Amino acid sequence: MKDEEWKELEELMEKHHVDEGVRKYIRECVKFHTFPAAGLLLGVFMVDLALEKLGAKPGDKLYAVSESPKCLPDAAQVILHTTYGNHRLRVINTGRFSVTLNRFAQGNSAPGVRVFVDVDKVKAYPTLYAWYTNDPNYKGGVDGGDLLDDIMTAGRRVLSFEHVNVRFEPKEKWTSVKCPSCGEMVPGNTLSKGVCRACGNMAYYDRAG
Amino acid sequence: MKDEEWKELEELMEKHHVDEGVRKYIRECVKFHTFPAAGLLLGVFMVDLALEKLGAKPGDKLYAVSESPKCLPDAAQVILHTTYGNHRLRVINTGRFSVTLNRFAQGNSAPGVRVFVDVDKVKAYPTLYAWYTNDPNYKGGVDGGDLLDDIMTAGRRVLSFEHVNVRFEPKEKWTSVKCPSCGEMVPGNTLSKGVCRACGNMAYYDRAG
Numbered sequence: 001m002k003d004e005e006w007k008e009l010e011e012l013m014e015k016h017h018v019d020e021g022v023r024k025y026i027r028e029c030v031k032f033h034t035f036p037a038a039g040l041l042l043g044v045f046m047v048d049l050a051l052e053k054l055g056a057k058p059g060d061k062l063y064a065v066s067e068s069p070k071c072l073p074d075a076a077q078v079i080l081h082t083t084y085g086n087h088r089l090r091v092i093n094t095g096r097f098s099v100t101l102n103r104f105a106q107g108n109s110a111p112g113v114r115v116f117v118d119v120d121k122v123k124a125y126p127t128l129y130a131w132y133t134n135d136p137n138y139k140g141g142v143d144g145g146d147l148l149d150d151i152m153t154a155g156r157r158v159l160s161f162e163h164v165n166v167r168f169e170p171k172e173k174w175t176s177v178k179c180p181s182c183g184e185m186v187p188g189n190t191l192s193k194g195v196c197r198a199c200g201n202m203a204y205y206d207r208a209g
Numbered sequence: 210m211k212d213e214e215w216k217e218l219e220e221l222m223e224k225h226h227v228d229e230g231v232r233k234y235i236r237e238c239v240k241f242h243t244f245p246a247a248g249l250l251l252g253v254f255m256v257d258l259a260l261e262k263l264g265a266k267p268g269d270k271l272y273a274v275s276e277s278p279k280c281l282p283d284a285a286q287v288i289l290h291t292t293y294g295n296h297r298l299r300v301i302n303t304g305r306f307s308v309t310l311n312r313f314a315q316g317n318s319a320p321g322v323r324v325f326v327d328v329d330k331v332k333a334y335p336t337l338y339a340w341y342t343n344d345p346n347y348k349g350g351v352d353g354g355d356l357l358d359d360i361m362t363a364g365r366r367v368l369s370f371e372h373v374n375v376r377f378e379p380k381e382k383w384t385s386v387k388c389p390s391c392g393e394m395v396p397g398n399t400l401s402k403g404v405c406r407a408c409g410n411m412a413y414y415d416r417a418g
Contacts, residue, residue: 074294085283
């Protein structure tokens, strides 16, 4: 982002007297995400609330589920270090804008807190409501000034939470095999019709040049 | 990580004369990921090579595909800001340890570079080979000293690359509907049997208390 855009973001947070801890989260998340997307900022308030209700803090060994692949995973990744690559973040794309946190636990489940956007509460913020409900008449994009203003005004007021028991599955054992088509190593249990997924139905590129 | 662990990592990079640019990537990635996992460090060398072959640098508007959900996505996220939440990273779990980069492009495909671990080259590094092929006799974990030593010795010597055309699909339009079961908003096209996926086959928690 340009200096001018960072300045606007700081002014917006100052105008809405955003908590200093949340400002720090927002700065880090925006840097990672590369711009102040509505879902990311909302995600910061969600993660902050979930931490509070779980009685946890960044640095604790936490696990997160993001129920949306849009923006929200980045708030969890940056603030909590529950990253996609370290397996402490699961993206379970239910389509709901919701994040669930739990602490490290043995066994197959753990007590956690689920925070979600409560659509009835969102109605008090017209631009946020239009964006959130994907109103076809809404044309402000994902980082328009009115939208971000609504999010900063609303903060956690548009959120609800519940206590849950999060379920998870044990790691599967696997063996490594060479795909006879491409010659690369893959887990044996991912072969289908004798070839790896990249040579099968997950192909996403063509060879060039 | 503890100070002592950071010191060990610095000593390891110094011992192997790791390029200063790569050291910076490694520090940032390890901080995000919370520990120096083998797949993460290998991922740094992979992303670095892909950048070079694409003639790109961090800060350019890039898109990445990680063919593995393990560690590798974090190297792309941290170095390139192709994040899960900003949709510039796709995880296409083919099971291969491979990353593909391309620049922003109009249309449905773009020229890119795919970097992958070349198993024949890995054979020269016994501990790395044992870890990479998931040898049941390998007991060194994902951040054992011998393993990290092999990775720093090997660097990009265990990698190969190819030029590809990356395919992608246009965004789908969607409308927002309220799930009649949980009352939360979801994209209409994700309902199944009249309820959202969270109330259906993606349920991952039980209500508590």
